[in-house]
Amino acid sequence: MTRAQHFKEHLYTELSFKARHLSPLRRLYRQMRGGCLGERFTFEASEGLHPNMTWHYATSPAALAKFHRCLSESNLAESLSIVDGDSRLLAACFVIVEGDTPGQDFHVDYGQREIPAGVTGTMLTPLMAFEAPFGHLDCREGSREFEYRYRIGEAILFDGKFEHRPQVAGSPERAARVLVSWSIATEDERYRFAIQRVIDSQMPS
Numbered sequence: 001m002t003r004a005q006h007f008k009e010h011l012y013t014e015l016s017f018k019a020r021h022l023s024p025l026r027r028l029y030r031q032m033r034g035g036c037l038g039e040r041f042t043f044e045a046s047e048g049l050h051p052n053m054t055w056h057y058a059t060s061p062a063a064l065a066k067f068h069r070c071l072s073e074s075n076l077a078e079s080l081s082i083v084d085g086d087s088r089l090l091a092a093c094f095v096i097v098e099g100d101t102p103g104q105d106f107h108v109d110y111g112q113r114e115i116p117a118g119v120t121g122t123m124l125t126p127l128m129a130f131e132a133p134f135g136h137l138d139c140r141e142g143s144r145e146f147e148y149r150y151r152i153g154e155a156i157l158f159d160g161k162f163e164h165r166p167q168v169a170g171s172p173e174r175a176a177r178v179l180v181s182w183s184i185a186t187e188d189e190r191y192r193f194a195i196q197r198v199i200d201s202q203m204p205s
């Protein structure tokens with residue numbers, strides 16, 4: 001079964017890529033945290049699923065291009081063809097957890113009825129190694145529940161209708177748990193408005 005078939009049938013797939021492609025994003029992350037981004041690179045923060053979780057969205061073309069390049073220059077480029085045959089990168093962010101986060105309910109990223117399965121995707125990969133007590137990802141497919149473990153050089157790409165939740169997590173003092181998140185969606189005009197509304201609702205206003 002190809003990854004595209006697996007994504008269609010099970011609403012998720014896994015990809016692997018060379019970890020060196022993360023280096024420019026690691027540098028960008030350090031600059032963002034250190035407050036020394038070049039002026040063409042901007043990020044804005046919005047609260048994630050819990051106050052200890054923050055989404056730092058790339059809000060300038062140059063910043064988004066760094067996330068795009070990580071895709072296009074690695075095996076992760078396949079994600080754009082897995083989602084609806086031909087998709088584009090709509091948004092990207094660093095998902096940062098600092099401190100403890102409790103258990104969450106399962107959710108889907110694009111629950112709206114106007115958005116069918118197969119036209120949106122979220123891809124996640126760890127920026128740095130995940131070690132206890134960082135939590136991983138609980139996944140649910142029908143009545144089957146399973147755990148996805150974040151590993152460097154591996155990514156999970158799941159459909160907007162795929163049920164998932166971050167695990168209970170802790171992070172030791174001064175250690176941040178960081179994921180890279182890419183929001184991928186079809187170019188199909190029929191869904192563009194509804195998809196953009198979801199993205200806008202997550203982005204800082």
Ligand SMILES: [Fe+2]
Nearest residue numbers: 107108109164
């Ligand atoms: Fe989610």
